[in-house]
Amino acid sequence: MxxxxxxxxxxxxxxxxxxxxxxxxxxxxxxxxxxxxxxxxxxxxxxxxxxxxxxxxxxxxxxxxxxxxxxxxxxxxxxxxxxxxxxxxxLREEQFALRSEIQVAANMQNTFLATNKPDIEGLDIGAISVPKHQMNGDYHYFIKGNDGSLGIAIADVIGKGVPAALCMSMIKYSVDSFYEESLKPTMILENLNRVVERNVDPNMFVTMLYAQYLPKKSKLEFASAGHEPGFYYNAAKGNFVEMETKGLVLGVLPNTTYKQYELELAAGDKVILLTDGVTECRYGDRFIEVDEVLDVIKKYDYLPAQQHVEYVYRHFNNQPDFRMEDDFTLIILKKHV
Missing domain, CATH: 1.10.1240.30 (KaiA/RbsU domain)
Structure with missing residues:
Protein backbone atom coordinates (compact mmCIF):
# COMPACT_ATOMS: atom_id res chain seq x y z
CA MET A 1 0.00 0.00 0.00
CA LEU A 91 -24.75 13.77 10.13
CA ARG A 92 -26.02 12.65 6.74
CA GLU A 93 -25.47 9.02 7.66
CA GLU A 94 -27.29 9.53 10.96
CA GLN A 95 -30.10 11.33 9.16
CA PHE A 96 -30.40 8.53 6.63
CA ALA A 97 -30.52 5.94 9.42
CA LEU A 98 -33.15 7.98 11.27
CA ARG A 99 -35.27 8.37 8.13
CA SER A 100 -35.06 4.63 7.56
CA GLU A 101 -36.18 3.96 11.12
CA ILE A 102 -39.04 6.46 10.80
CA GLN A 103 -40.12 4.83 7.54
CA VAL A 104 -40.20 1.45 9.26
CA ALA A 105 -42.23 3.01 12.10
CA ALA A 106 -44.58 4.66 9.57
CA ASN A 107 -45.14 1.32 7.83
CA MET A 108 -45.84 -0.32 11.18
CA GLN A 109 -48.24 2.50 12.04
CA ASN A 110 -50.11 1.98 8.77
CA THR A 111 -50.44 -1.69 9.66
CA PHE A 112 -51.44 -1.16 13.29
CA LEU A 113 -53.94 1.62 12.60
CA ALA A 114 -55.42 0.23 9.40
CA THR A 115 -59.20 0.18 9.39
CA ASN A 116 -61.75 -1.22 6.98
CA LYS A 117 -64.97 0.53 6.06
CA PRO A 118 -67.74 -1.89 6.98
CA ASP A 119 -70.96 -2.30 5.01
CA ILE A 120 -73.68 -0.49 6.93
CA GLU A 121 -77.32 -0.56 5.90
CA GLY A 122 -78.35 2.69 4.25
CA LEU A 123 -74.98 4.42 4.63
CA ASP A 124 -72.14 5.26 2.22
CA ILE A 125 -68.76 5.88 3.87
CA GLY A 126 -65.71 7.73 2.56
CA ALA A 127 -62.46 8.36 4.42
CA ILE A 128 -59.05 9.81 3.56
CA SER A 129 -56.08 10.56 5.81
CA VAL A 130 -52.91 12.16 4.42
CA PRO A 131 -49.99 12.78 6.82
CA LYS A 132 -47.98 15.97 6.45
CA HIS A 133 -44.83 14.00 7.25
CA GLN A 134 -44.05 10.28 7.37
CA MET A 135 -45.81 9.70 10.69
CA ASN A 136 -49.52 10.46 10.96
CA GLY A 137 -50.72 12.29 14.08
CA ASP A 138 -54.34 11.76 13.00
CA TYR A 139 -56.36 8.63 13.57
CA HIS A 140 -59.67 7.34 12.28
CA TYR A 141 -61.30 4.01 12.92
CA PHE A 142 -64.53 2.18 12.12
CA ILE A 143 -66.15 -0.50 14.27
CA LYS A 144 -69.20 -2.51 13.24
CA GLY A 145 -71.32 -3.70 16.15
CA ASN A 146 -73.18 -6.98 16.34
CA ASP A 147 -76.42 -5.01 16.11
CA GLY A 148 -75.38 -3.54 12.76
CA SER A 149 -74.40 -0.18 14.23
CA LEU A 150 -71.28 1.73 13.17
CA GLY A 151 -68.73 3.21 15.56
CA ILE A 152 -66.64 6.04 14.11
CA ALA A 153 -63.56 7.47 15.80
CA ILE A 154 -61.59 10.45 14.54
CA ALA A 155 -58.75 11.89 16.62
CA ASP A 156 -55.75 14.19 16.50
CA VAL A 157 -52.73 14.16 18.82
CA ILE A 158 -51.45 17.57 19.91
CA GLY A 159 -47.83 16.70 19.22
CA LYS A 160 -46.43 14.87 16.20
CA GLY A 161 -43.90 12.27 15.14
CA VAL A 162 -43.17 8.93 16.74
CA PRO A 163 -44.64 9.79 20.20
CA ALA A 164 -47.94 10.76 18.53
CA ALA A 165 -47.97 7.54 16.53
CA LEU A 166 -47.37 5.47 19.68
CA CYS A 167 -50.15 7.37 21.43
CA MET A 168 -52.55 6.63 18.57
CA SER A 169 -51.65 2.94 18.67
CA MET A 170 -52.46 2.87 22.37
CA ILE A 171 -55.83 4.53 21.75
CA LYS A 172 -56.69 2.13 18.95
CA TYR A 173 -55.97 -0.94 21.04
CA SER A 174 -57.80 0.56 24.00
CA VAL A 175 -60.92 0.98 21.87
CA ASP A 176 -60.55 -2.60 20.62
CA SER A 177 -60.45 -3.85 24.20
CA PHE A 178 -63.77 -2.25 25.24
CA TYR A 179 -66.84 -4.45 25.47
CA GLU A 180 -69.43 -3.73 22.80
CA GLU A 181 -71.91 -2.70 25.46
CA SER A 182 -69.53 0.15 26.37
CA LEU A 183 -69.22 1.55 22.85
CA LYS A 184 -71.55 4.47 23.49
CA PRO A 185 -69.76 7.73 22.58
CA THR A 186 -69.70 9.18 26.09
CA MET A 187 -68.42 5.94 27.63
CA ILE A 188 -65.73 5.59 24.96
CA LEU A 189 -64.40 9.09 25.62
CA GLU A 190 -64.55 8.78 29.40
CA ASN A 191 -62.68 5.46 29.35
CA LEU A 192 -60.08 6.76 26.87
CA ASN A 193 -59.64 9.93 28.91
CA ARG A 194 -58.52 7.84 31.89
CA VAL A 195 -56.16 5.82 29.68
CA VAL A 196 -54.57 8.96 28.20
CA GLU A 197 -54.37 10.78 31.54
CA ARG A 198 -52.53 7.85 33.15
CA ASN A 199 -50.24 6.83 30.31
CA VAL A 200 -49.41 9.83 28.14
CA ASP A 201 -46.93 12.62 28.75
CA PRO A 202 -48.66 15.61 30.44
CA ASN A 203 -47.59 17.84 27.54
CA MET A 204 -49.39 15.65 24.99
CA PHE A 205 -53.16 15.88 24.58
CA VAL A 206 -55.60 14.16 22.28
CA THR A 207 -58.71 15.59 20.66
CA MET A 208 -61.29 13.05 19.59
CA LEU A 209 -64.81 12.76 18.28
CA TYR A 210 -66.57 9.45 18.63
CA ALA A 211 -69.88 8.74 16.93
CA GLN A 212 -72.21 5.77 16.68
CA TYR A 213 -74.62 5.41 13.79
CA LEU A 214 -77.74 3.35 14.47
CA PRO A 215 -79.16 2.28 11.08
CA LYS A 216 -82.47 1.03 12.45
CA LYS A 217 -83.20 4.49 13.87
CA SER A 218 -81.28 6.46 11.18
CA LYS A 219 -79.67 8.25 14.09
CA LEU A 220 -76.12 9.42 14.77
CA GLU A 221 -75.09 9.74 18.41
CA PHE A 222 -71.79 11.48 19.12
CA ALA A 223 -69.59 13.13 21.74
CA SER A 224 -66.43 15.19 21.45
CA ALA A 225 -63.26 15.69 23.46
CA GLY A 226 -62.21 19.11 22.21
CA HIS A 227 -62.17 17.95 18.58
CA GLU A 228 -62.68 20.03 15.46
CA PRO A 229 -66.45 20.45 14.93
CA GLY A 230 -67.97 18.39 12.17
CA PHE A 231 -70.80 19.46 9.88
CA TYR A 232 -74.27 18.12 9.17
CA TYR A 233 -75.69 18.64 5.70
CA ASN A 234 -79.48 18.85 5.70
CA ALA A 235 -80.58 17.71 2.23
CA ALA A 236 -84.12 19.09 2.61
CA LYS A 237 -82.84 22.59 3.42
CA GLY A 238 -79.70 22.37 1.29
CA ASN A 239 -77.41 23.80 3.97
CA PHE A 240 -74.58 22.84 6.31
CA VAL A 241 -74.90 23.14 10.09
CA GLU A 242 -71.93 22.99 12.43
CA MET A 243 -72.26 20.09 14.85
CA GLU A 244 -72.24 20.99 18.53
CA THR A 245 -69.16 19.39 20.03
CA LYS A 246 -68.31 20.72 23.47
CA GLY A 247 -65.94 18.67 25.62
CA LEU A 248 -62.50 18.74 27.24
CA VAL A 249 -59.56 17.21 25.36
CA LEU A 250 -58.46 13.77 26.51
CA GLY A 251 -55.81 13.52 29.20
CA VAL A 252 -56.31 16.76 31.14
CA LEU A 253 -58.43 15.64 34.11
CA PRO A 254 -58.96 12.03 35.21
CA ASN A 255 -62.72 12.08 35.81
CA THR A 256 -63.98 14.19 32.93
CA THR A 257 -67.51 13.51 31.70
CA TYR A 258 -68.77 14.13 28.18
CA LYS A 259 -72.11 15.22 26.82
CA GLN A 260 -73.77 13.15 24.13
CA TYR A 261 -75.47 14.72 21.11
CA GLU A 262 -77.58 13.18 18.36
CA LEU A 263 -78.72 13.76 14.79
CA GLU A 264 -81.52 12.10 12.86
CA LEU A 265 -80.47 11.51 9.26
CA ALA A 266 -82.94 11.63 6.41
CA ALA A 267 -82.35 10.46 2.84
CA GLY A 268 -79.62 12.54 1.21
CA ASP A 269 -78.27 13.93 4.49
CA LYS A 270 -74.54 13.89 5.12
CA VAL A 271 -72.16 14.10 8.06
CA ILE A 272 -68.71 15.62 7.60
CA LEU A 273 -66.03 14.72 10.16
CA LEU A 274 -62.52 16.18 9.90
CA THR A 275 -59.35 17.14 11.73
CA ASP A 276 -58.02 20.67 11.99
CA GLY A 277 -55.47 19.83 9.30
CA VAL A 278 -58.28 20.31 6.77
CA THR A 279 -59.22 23.81 7.93
CA GLU A 280 -55.60 24.84 8.56
CA CYS A 281 -54.45 24.28 4.98
CA ARG A 282 -53.09 27.36 3.23
CA TYR A 283 -53.15 29.03 -0.12
CA GLY A 284 -49.90 30.95 0.04
CA ASP A 285 -50.04 33.09 3.18
CA ARG A 286 -53.72 32.67 4.02
CA PHE A 287 -55.69 29.86 5.64
CA ILE A 288 -58.44 28.18 3.67
CA GLU A 289 -61.79 29.31 5.06
CA VAL A 290 -64.28 26.77 6.39
CA ASP A 291 -66.86 27.99 3.86
CA GLU A 292 -64.38 27.23 1.06
CA VAL A 293 -63.98 23.68 2.36
CA LEU A 294 -67.77 23.21 2.49
CA ASP A 295 -68.18 24.66 -1.00
CA VAL A 296 -65.68 22.15 -2.37
CA ILE A 297 -67.41 19.31 -0.49
CA LYS A 298 -70.72 20.41 -2.03
CA LYS A 299 -69.13 20.65 -5.49
CA TYR A 300 -68.34 16.91 -5.54
CA ASP A 301 -71.55 15.87 -3.81
CA TYR A 302 -72.65 13.72 -6.77
CA LEU A 303 -69.80 11.25 -6.25
CA PRO A 304 -69.83 8.10 -4.09
CA ALA A 305 -68.48 8.83 -0.61
CA GLN A 306 -64.96 7.43 -1.13
CA GLN A 307 -64.44 9.27 -4.40
CA HIS A 308 -65.97 12.30 -2.76
CA VAL A 309 -63.28 12.62 -0.07
CA GLU A 310 -60.50 11.84 -2.55
CA TYR A 311 -61.69 14.53 -4.96
CA VAL A 312 -61.92 17.08 -2.16
CA TYR A 313 -58.31 16.45 -1.15
CA ARG A 314 -57.17 16.41 -4.77
CA HIS A 315 -58.96 19.71 -5.41
CA PHE A 316 -56.97 21.48 -2.70
CA ASN A 317 -53.70 19.69 -3.40
CA ASN A 318 -53.80 20.73 -7.06
CA GLN A 319 -54.20 24.43 -6.28
CA PRO A 320 -51.21 26.77 -6.78
CA ASP A 321 -49.42 27.62 -3.53
CA PHE A 322 -51.36 24.94 -1.60
CA ARG A 323 -49.61 23.99 1.62
CA MET A 324 -50.59 21.52 4.34
CA GLU A 325 -49.88 22.73 7.86
CA ASP A 326 -50.98 19.51 9.55
CA ASP A 327 -52.20 16.00 8.80
CA PHE A 328 -55.33 15.99 6.61
CA THR A 329 -58.18 13.64 7.59
CA LEU A 330 -61.70 13.81 6.16
CA ILE A 331 -64.65 11.45 6.62
CA ILE A 332 -67.99 11.77 4.81
CA LEU A 333 -71.07 9.72 5.73
CA LYS A 334 -73.92 9.77 3.21
CA LYS A 335 -77.43 8.56 4.00
CA HIS A 336 -78.73 6.71 0.96
CA VAL A 337 -81.60 8.32 -0.92
Whole structure:
Protein backbone atom coordinates (compact mmCIF):
# COMPACT_ATOMS: atom_id res chain seq x y z
CA MET A 1 0.00 0.00 0.00
CA UNK A 2 2.79 2.44 0.94
CA UNK A 3 4.60 1.73 -2.35
CA UNK A 4 1.38 2.43 -4.27
CA UNK A 5 0.82 5.72 -2.46
CA UNK A 6 4.42 6.81 -2.99
CA UNK A 7 4.15 5.91 -6.66
CA UNK A 8 1.00 8.03 -6.97
CA UNK A 9 2.71 10.94 -5.17
CA UNK A 10 5.70 10.79 -7.55
CA UNK A 11 3.38 10.61 -10.56
CA UNK A 12 1.41 13.59 -9.25
CA UNK A 13 4.64 15.62 -9.01
CA UNK A 14 5.69 14.59 -12.52
CA UNK A 15 2.35 15.48 -14.06
CA UNK A 16 2.24 18.80 -12.18
CA UNK A 17 5.59 19.68 -13.73
CA UNK A 18 4.40 18.65 -17.21
CA UNK A 19 1.25 20.71 -16.92
CA UNK A 20 2.99 23.82 -15.61
CA UNK A 21 5.53 23.68 -18.44
CA UNK A 22 3.26 22.62 -21.35
CA UNK A 23 -0.38 23.21 -20.30
CA UNK A 24 -1.02 19.78 -21.81
CA UNK A 25 -4.52 18.57 -20.98
CA UNK A 26 -3.27 14.98 -21.02
CA UNK A 27 -1.63 15.77 -17.68
CA UNK A 28 -5.07 16.76 -16.33
CA UNK A 29 -6.46 13.39 -17.40
CA UNK A 30 -3.61 11.60 -15.59
CA UNK A 31 -4.25 13.76 -12.53
CA UNK A 32 -7.88 12.63 -12.58
CA UNK A 33 -6.77 9.01 -12.52
CA UNK A 34 -4.35 9.74 -9.66
CA UNK A 35 -7.16 11.36 -7.68
CA UNK A 36 -9.23 8.17 -7.99
CA UNK A 37 -6.25 6.21 -6.69
CA UNK A 38 -5.94 8.68 -3.78
CA UNK A 39 -9.60 8.05 -2.94
CA UNK A 40 -9.04 4.28 -2.88
CA UNK A 41 -6.07 4.84 -0.57
CA UNK A 42 -8.19 7.12 1.64
CA UNK A 43 -5.94 10.14 1.09
CA UNK A 44 -7.62 13.22 2.57
CA UNK A 45 -7.95 16.53 0.66
CA UNK A 46 -5.50 18.32 2.97
CA UNK A 47 -2.91 15.60 2.33
CA UNK A 48 -3.24 16.20 -1.42
CA UNK A 49 -2.71 19.93 -0.85
CA UNK A 50 0.38 19.13 1.20
CA UNK A 51 1.68 16.87 -1.62
CA UNK A 52 1.10 19.77 -4.02
CA UNK A 53 3.02 22.20 -1.78
CA UNK A 54 5.98 19.83 -1.48
CA UNK A 55 6.03 19.32 -5.25
CA UNK A 56 6.08 23.07 -5.86
CA UNK A 57 8.91 23.53 -3.36
CA UNK A 58 10.93 20.82 -5.15
CA UNK A 59 10.18 22.21 -8.60
CA UNK A 60 10.68 25.86 -7.62
CA UNK A 61 13.03 26.20 -4.63
CA UNK A 62 12.95 29.97 -5.05
CA UNK A 63 9.12 30.13 -4.87
CA UNK A 64 8.04 33.57 -3.72
CA UNK A 65 7.10 34.10 -0.10
CA UNK A 66 3.62 35.28 -1.13
CA UNK A 67 2.91 32.06 -3.03
CA UNK A 68 4.27 29.96 -0.16
CA UNK A 69 2.07 31.84 2.31
CA UNK A 70 -1.00 31.37 0.09
CA UNK A 71 -0.37 27.64 -0.12
CA UNK A 72 -0.06 27.42 3.67
CA UNK A 73 -3.35 29.28 3.92
CA UNK A 74 -4.93 26.79 1.51
CA UNK A 75 -3.59 23.87 3.52
CA UNK A 76 -5.11 25.16 6.76
CA UNK A 77 -8.38 25.81 4.96
CA UNK A 78 -8.50 22.28 3.62
CA UNK A 79 -7.74 20.82 7.06
CA UNK A 80 -10.75 22.69 8.47
CA UNK A 81 -12.78 21.72 5.44
CA UNK A 82 -11.89 18.05 5.93
CA UNK A 83 -13.05 18.10 9.56
CA UNK A 84 -16.29 19.91 8.67
CA UNK A 85 -16.90 17.65 5.69
CA UNK A 86 -16.54 14.55 7.84
CA UNK A 87 -18.98 15.98 10.36
CA UNK A 88 -21.48 16.64 7.59
CA UNK A 89 -21.05 13.11 6.26
CA UNK A 90 -21.60 11.68 9.74
CA LEU A 91 -24.75 13.77 10.13
CA ARG A 92 -26.02 12.65 6.74
CA GLU A 93 -25.47 9.02 7.66
CA GLU A 94 -27.29 9.53 10.96
CA GLN A 95 -30.10 11.33 9.16
CA PHE A 96 -30.40 8.53 6.63
CA ALA A 97 -30.52 5.94 9.42
CA LEU A 98 -33.15 7.98 11.27
CA ARG A 99 -35.27 8.37 8.13
CA SER A 100 -35.06 4.63 7.56
CA GLU A 101 -36.18 3.96 11.12
CA ILE A 102 -39.04 6.46 10.80
CA GLN A 103 -40.12 4.83 7.54
CA VAL A 104 -40.20 1.45 9.26
CA ALA A 105 -42.23 3.01 12.10
CA ALA A 106 -44.58 4.66 9.57
CA ASN A 107 -45.14 1.32 7.83
CA MET A 108 -45.84 -0.32 11.18
CA GLN A 109 -48.24 2.50 12.04
CA ASN A 110 -50.11 1.98 8.77
CA THR A 111 -50.44 -1.69 9.66
CA PHE A 112 -51.44 -1.16 13.29
CA LEU A 113 -53.94 1.62 12.60
CA ALA A 114 -55.42 0.23 9.40
CA THR A 115 -59.20 0.18 9.39
CA ASN A 116 -61.75 -1.22 6.98
CA LYS A 117 -64.97 0.53 6.06
CA PRO A 118 -67.74 -1.89 6.98
CA ASP A 119 -70.96 -2.30 5.01
CA ILE A 120 -73.68 -0.49 6.93
CA GLU A 121 -77.32 -0.56 5.90
CA GLY A 122 -78.35 2.69 4.25
CA LEU A 123 -74.98 4.42 4.63
CA ASP A 124 -72.14 5.26 2.22
CA ILE A 125 -68.76 5.88 3.87
CA GLY A 126 -65.71 7.73 2.56
CA ALA A 127 -62.46 8.36 4.42
CA ILE A 128 -59.05 9.81 3.56
CA SER A 129 -56.08 10.56 5.81
CA VAL A 130 -52.91 12.16 4.42
CA PRO A 131 -49.99 12.78 6.82
CA LYS A 132 -47.98 15.97 6.45
CA HIS A 133 -44.83 14.00 7.25
CA GLN A 134 -44.05 10.28 7.37
CA MET A 135 -45.81 9.70 10.69
CA ASN A 136 -49.52 10.46 10.96
CA GLY A 137 -50.72 12.29 14.08
CA ASP A 138 -54.34 11.76 13.00
CA TYR A 139 -56.36 8.63 13.57
CA HIS A 140 -59.67 7.34 12.28
CA TYR A 141 -61.30 4.01 12.92
CA PHE A 142 -64.53 2.18 12.12
CA ILE A 143 -66.15 -0.50 14.27
CA LYS A 144 -69.20 -2.51 13.24
CA GLY A 145 -71.32 -3.70 16.15
CA ASN A 146 -73.18 -6.98 16.34
CA ASP A 147 -76.42 -5.01 16.11
CA GLY A 148 -75.38 -3.54 12.76
CA SER A 149 -74.40 -0.18 14.23
CA LEU A 150 -71.28 1.73 13.17
CA GLY A 151 -68.73 3.21 15.56
CA ILE A 152 -66.64 6.04 14.11
CA ALA A 153 -63.56 7.47 15.80
CA ILE A 154 -61.59 10.45 14.54
CA ALA A 155 -58.75 11.89 16.62
CA ASP A 156 -55.75 14.19 16.50
CA VAL A 157 -52.73 14.16 18.82
CA ILE A 158 -51.45 17.57 19.91
CA GLY A 159 -47.83 16.70 19.22
CA LYS A 160 -46.43 14.87 16.20
CA GLY A 161 -43.90 12.27 15.14
CA VAL A 162 -43.17 8.93 16.74
CA PRO A 163 -44.64 9.79 20.20
CA ALA A 164 -47.94 10.76 18.53
CA ALA A 165 -47.97 7.54 16.53
CA LEU A 166 -47.37 5.47 19.68
CA CYS A 167 -50.15 7.37 21.43
CA MET A 168 -52.55 6.63 18.57
CA SER A 169 -51.65 2.94 18.67
CA MET A 170 -52.46 2.87 22.37
CA ILE A 171 -55.83 4.53 21.75
CA LYS A 172 -56.69 2.13 18.95
CA TYR A 173 -55.97 -0.94 21.04
CA SER A 174 -57.80 0.56 24.00
CA VAL A 175 -60.92 0.98 21.87
CA ASP A 176 -60.55 -2.60 20.62
CA SER A 177 -60.45 -3.85 24.20
CA PHE A 178 -63.77 -2.25 25.24
CA TYR A 179 -66.84 -4.45 25.47
CA GLU A 180 -69.43 -3.73 22.80
CA GLU A 181 -71.91 -2.70 25.46
CA SER A 182 -69.53 0.15 26.37
CA LEU A 183 -69.22 1.55 22.85
CA LYS A 184 -71.55 4.47 23.49
CA PRO A 185 -69.76 7.73 22.58
CA THR A 186 -69.70 9.18 26.09
CA MET A 187 -68.42 5.94 27.63
CA ILE A 188 -65.73 5.59 24.96
CA LEU A 189 -64.40 9.09 25.62
CA GLU A 190 -64.55 8.78 29.40
CA ASN A 191 -62.68 5.46 29.35
CA LEU A 192 -60.08 6.76 26.87
CA ASN A 193 -59.64 9.93 28.91
CA ARG A 194 -58.52 7.84 31.89
CA VAL A 195 -56.16 5.82 29.68
CA VAL A 196 -54.57 8.96 28.20
CA GLU A 197 -54.37 10.78 31.54
CA ARG A 198 -52.53 7.85 33.15
CA ASN A 199 -50.24 6.83 30.31
CA VAL A 200 -49.41 9.83 28.14
CA ASP A 201 -46.93 12.62 28.75
CA PRO A 202 -48.66 15.61 30.44
CA ASN A 203 -47.59 17.84 27.54
CA MET A 204 -49.39 15.65 24.99
CA PHE A 205 -53.16 15.88 24.58
CA VAL A 206 -55.60 14.16 22.28
CA THR A 207 -58.71 15.59 20.66
CA MET A 208 -61.29 13.05 19.59
CA LEU A 209 -64.81 12.76 18.28
CA TYR A 210 -66.57 9.45 18.63
CA ALA A 211 -69.88 8.74 16.93
CA GLN A 212 -72.21 5.77 16.68
CA TYR A 213 -74.62 5.41 13.79
CA LEU A 214 -77.74 3.35 14.47
CA PRO A 215 -79.16 2.28 11.08
CA LYS A 216 -82.47 1.03 12.45
CA LYS A 217 -83.20 4.49 13.87
CA SER A 218 -81.28 6.46 11.18
CA LYS A 219 -79.67 8.25 14.09
CA LEU A 220 -76.12 9.42 14.77
CA GLU A 221 -75.09 9.74 18.41
CA PHE A 222 -71.79 11.48 19.12
CA ALA A 223 -69.59 13.13 21.74
CA SER A 224 -66.43 15.19 21.45
CA ALA A 225 -63.26 15.69 23.46
CA GLY A 226 -62.21 19.11 22.21
CA HIS A 227 -62.17 17.95 18.58
CA GLU A 228 -62.68 20.03 15.46
CA PRO A 229 -66.45 20.45 14.93
CA GLY A 230 -67.97 18.39 12.17
CA PHE A 231 -70.80 19.46 9.88
CA TYR A 232 -74.27 18.12 9.17
CA TYR A 233 -75.69 18.64 5.70
CA ASN A 234 -79.48 18.85 5.70
CA ALA A 235 -80.58 17.71 2.23
CA ALA A 236 -84.12 19.09 2.61
CA LYS A 237 -82.84 22.59 3.42
CA GLY A 238 -79.70 22.37 1.29
CA ASN A 239 -77.41 23.80 3.97
CA PHE A 240 -74.58 22.84 6.31
CA VAL A 241 -74.90 23.14 10.09
CA GLU A 242 -71.93 22.99 12.43
CA MET A 243 -72.26 20.09 14.85
CA GLU A 244 -72.24 20.99 18.53
CA THR A 245 -69.16 19.39 20.03
CA LYS A 246 -68.31 20.72 23.47
CA GLY A 247 -65.94 18.67 25.62
CA LEU A 248 -62.50 18.74 27.24
CA VAL A 249 -59.56 17.21 25.36
CA LEU A 250 -58.46 13.77 26.51
CA GLY A 251 -55.81 13.52 29.20
CA VAL A 252 -56.31 16.76 31.14
CA LEU A 253 -58.43 15.64 34.11
CA PRO A 254 -58.96 12.03 35.21
CA ASN A 255 -62.72 12.08 35.81
CA THR A 256 -63.98 14.19 32.93
CA THR A 257 -67.51 13.51 31.70
CA TYR A 258 -68.77 14.13 28.18
CA LYS A 259 -72.11 15.22 26.82
CA GLN A 260 -73.77 13.15 24.13
CA TYR A 261 -75.47 14.72 21.11
CA GLU A 262 -77.58 13.18 18.36
CA LEU A 263 -78.72 13.76 14.79
CA GLU A 264 -81.52 12.10 12.86
CA LEU A 265 -80.47 11.51 9.26
CA ALA A 266 -82.94 11.63 6.41
CA ALA A 267 -82.35 10.46 2.84
CA GLY A 268 -79.62 12.54 1.21
CA ASP A 269 -78.27 13.93 4.49
CA LYS A 270 -74.54 13.89 5.12
CA VAL A 271 -72.16 14.10 8.06
CA ILE A 272 -68.71 15.62 7.60
CA LEU A 273 -66.03 14.72 10.16
CA LEU A 274 -62.52 16.18 9.90
CA THR A 275 -59.35 17.14 11.73
CA ASP A 276 -58.02 20.67 11.99
CA GLY A 277 -55.47 19.83 9.30
CA VAL A 278 -58.28 20.31 6.77
CA THR A 279 -59.22 23.81 7.93
CA GLU A 280 -55.60 24.84 8.56
CA CYS A 281 -54.45 24.28 4.98
CA ARG A 282 -53.09 27.36 3.23
CA TYR A 283 -53.15 29.03 -0.12
CA GLY A 284 -49.90 30.95 0.04
CA ASP A 285 -50.04 33.09 3.18
CA ARG A 286 -53.72 32.67 4.02
CA PHE A 287 -55.69 29.86 5.64
CA ILE A 288 -58.44 28.18 3.67
CA GLU A 289 -61.79 29.31 5.06
CA VAL A 290 -64.28 26.77 6.39
CA ASP A 291 -66.86 27.99 3.86
CA GLU A 292 -64.38 27.23 1.06
CA VAL A 293 -63.98 23.68 2.36
CA LEU A 294 -67.77 23.21 2.49
CA ASP A 295 -68.18 24.66 -1.00
CA VAL A 296 -65.68 22.15 -2.37
CA ILE A 297 -67.41 19.31 -0.49
CA LYS A 298 -70.72 20.41 -2.03
CA LYS A 299 -69.13 20.65 -5.49
CA TYR A 300 -68.34 16.91 -5.54
CA ASP A 301 -71.55 15.87 -3.81
CA TYR A 302 -72.65 13.72 -6.77
CA LEU A 303 -69.80 11.25 -6.25
CA PRO A 304 -69.83 8.10 -4.09
CA ALA A 305 -68.48 8.83 -0.61
CA GLN A 306 -64.96 7.43 -1.13
CA GLN A 307 -64.44 9.27 -4.40
CA HIS A 308 -65.97 12.30 -2.76
CA VAL A 309 -63.28 12.62 -0.07
CA GLU A 310 -60.50 11.84 -2.55
CA TYR A 311 -61.69 14.53 -4.96
CA VAL A 312 -61.92 17.08 -2.16
CA TYR A 313 -58.31 16.45 -1.15
CA ARG A 314 -57.17 16.41 -4.77
CA HIS A 315 -58.96 19.71 -5.41
CA PHE A 316 -56.97 21.48 -2.70
CA ASN A 317 -53.70 19.69 -3.40
CA ASN A 318 -53.80 20.73 -7.06
CA GLN A 319 -54.20 24.43 -6.28
CA PRO A 320 -51.21 26.77 -6.78
CA ASP A 321 -49.42 27.62 -3.53
CA PHE A 322 -51.36 24.94 -1.60
CA ARG A 323 -49.61 23.99 1.62
CA MET A 324 -50.59 21.52 4.34
CA GLU A 325 -49.88 22.73 7.86
CA ASP A 326 -50.98 19.51 9.55
CA ASP A 327 -52.20 16.00 8.80
CA PHE A 328 -55.33 15.99 6.61
CA THR A 329 -58.18 13.64 7.59
CA LEU A 330 -61.70 13.81 6.16
CA ILE A 331 -64.65 11.45 6.62
CA ILE A 332 -67.99 11.77 4.81
CA LEU A 333 -71.07 9.72 5.73
CA LYS A 334 -73.92 9.77 3.21
CA LYS A 335 -77.43 8.56 4.00
CA HIS A 336 -78.73 6.71 0.96
CA VAL A 337 -81.60 8.32 -0.92
Missing amino acids: ENTIQSDVNEYKNQLKVYIETQDEQALYVAEQISKSFIKSNILPEEIVNIHIQALQELYPQLSADISASMSFLLETMISYGVAHQEVQD
